[in-house]
Amino acid sequence: MNCIIVDDQPGSRQLEEYVSRCSSLNLVGKFNDPLTAIDQLSKQNNIGLAFIDLKSAGVSSLELIDSLNNPPSVIVMASTGRYARTAFDHNVVDYLITPVDYSRFSRAVDRSLKTVFQKSAVNNENREVFIKKESTLVKLKILDVVFVEALENYVTIVTGDKKYTILYTMKGIESQLPSEIFIRIHRSFIVNKKMIRTIYENSLDLNVGNFVRNFPIGKSYRSNLMNDITIVDKKALAYQNQYSNTEYAYNIYY
Numbered sequence: 001m002n003c004i005i006v007d008d009q010p011g012s013r014q015l016e017e018y019v020s021r022c023s024s025l026n027l028v029g030k031f032n033d034p035l036t037a038i039d040q041l042s043k044q045n046n047i048g049l050a051f052i053d054l055k056s057a058g059v060s061s062l063e064l065i066d067s068l069n070n071p072p073s074v075i076v077m078a079s080t081g082r083y084a085r086t087a088f089d090h091n092v093v094d095y096l097i098t099p100v101d102y103s104r105f106s107r108a109v110d111r112s113l114k115t116v117f118q119k120s121a122v123n124n125e126n127r128e129v130f131i132k133k134e135s136t137l138v139k140l141k142i143l144d145v146v147f148v149e150a151l152e153n154y155v156t157i158v159t160g161d162k163k164y165t166i167l168y169t170m171k172g173i174e175s176q177l178p179s180e181i182f183i184r185i186h187r188s189f190i191v192n193k194k195m196i197r198t199i200y201e202n203s204l205d206l207n208v209g210n211f212v213r214n215f216p217i218g219k220s221y222r223s224n225l226m227n228d229i230t231i232v233d234k235k236a237l238a239y240q241n242q243y244s245n246t247e248y249a250y251n252i253y254y
Contacts, residue, residue, distance in 0.1 A: 001025055001113065002046050006061065007053035007077070008032035009098075015051060015077070018105045024113060025049070034061040038068070045070050049112050053098075054078040054087075062090040073112045127178070131157060131164045138164065142181065146208050147215070148173055148190040160209035183228055186218040193229070 003025050005015055012030070019027045028047060031037035034057035041047055050072045052061060065071050074092045076083075077100070084095045094108035130137040144159045150170040157164045157173075174184055184190045185204065197205040197212060202222075205212050217225060 001048040002028045003049040003051065003072075004029040004031065004037060004040065004047055005051045006031045006034050006037045006057045007051065008056045009053055012053070014099070015105075018102055019051075021102065022106065022109055025109065032056065034058065034064070037061075038064045041065065041072060042068055047072050049073050049075065049093075049109075051075050051077060054083055059083055059086055062087060062092070066090055075108050075112060129176075131166060140164070142178065143192075143194075145177070145182070146192050146195050147206060148177070148182075150188040158208065183225060185221050185225055186216050189215050191215060196229075199225070199229070 001024055003019065005012060005019070005027065007015060007030070016027065016030065019025050028044075029037070029040055031040070034052075037050070037057075038061065041050065050065065052065075052074055054061075054076060055078065062074065062076075065074060074090070075094045075096060076087045076092045077096045077098050078084075078087075079098050081095070081097060087095050093112040096104065096108055127142040129140050129142060131140050140157070140159070145157055146160060147158050148170070149156045149158065151165065153167060153169075154165050155168045155170055155173050157166065170184075170187070170190070174182075174190055177190065181192060181194065182190050183193055191204075191206055195207045197207050199205075199217075203214050203216050205214055
């Protein structure tokens with residue numbers, strides 16, 4: 001995630017060092033002047049996070065960020081907690097009291113990443129794309145896609161009641177679909193995670209319209225799938241996998 005720092009204090013170099021150590025962050029600008037930073041944010045829409053030192057930028061900088069069309073998430077830094085209530089009134093992600101250690105910094109970054117992903121998921125659910133069907137373009141809501149199937153040089157995009165076959169690669173369509181909603185489970189299948197009903201040892205059941213269809217899970221994709229979903233009791237699942245293999249042996253793969 002691209003980020004900026006607005007801080008003219010002597011300790012700001014430590015913050016830069018923390019950012020450089022965090023693999024999920026990419027520092028694209030450091031500003032001593034908050035107005036210059038705000039101007040940059042208004043021109044560049046791909047900045048997801050701003051570290052704002054209140055002594056350098058002032059509380060008014062939070063109001064300016066709020067006024068932007070596409071404001072980034074904000075992590076505030078201050079020497080006291082005096083402005084915490086005001087900062088959270090402006091929906092900042094976190095409030096760090098300096099000096100801050102790397103562990104506390106990391107927790108703040110993790111919180112900001114979750115915020116960004118949640119916003120992204122909401123935006124993606126409302127996204128629409130146009131699919132070419134013969135000589136016309138059909139508008140399709142991303143969330144309506146149930147699964148995608150590879151067919152040699154084509155892919156078939158399937159909703160609850162319709163199919164669209166287009167000239168496209170599986171890798172290409174995978175890069176276009178939001179990972180918050182879709183996951184590849186096999187070299188031939190990408191599925192909508194919201195439609196998954198049951199996961200077995202080597203396959204899963206997917207709600208497709210009014211029917212339930214079984215899909216194979218490729219060996220190289222299973223680990224990613226299991227890491228992506230939320231499992232209430234992983235120990236229980238491990239026990240079930242260990243002692244109930246015969247149940248999974250009779251799944252029918254399509």
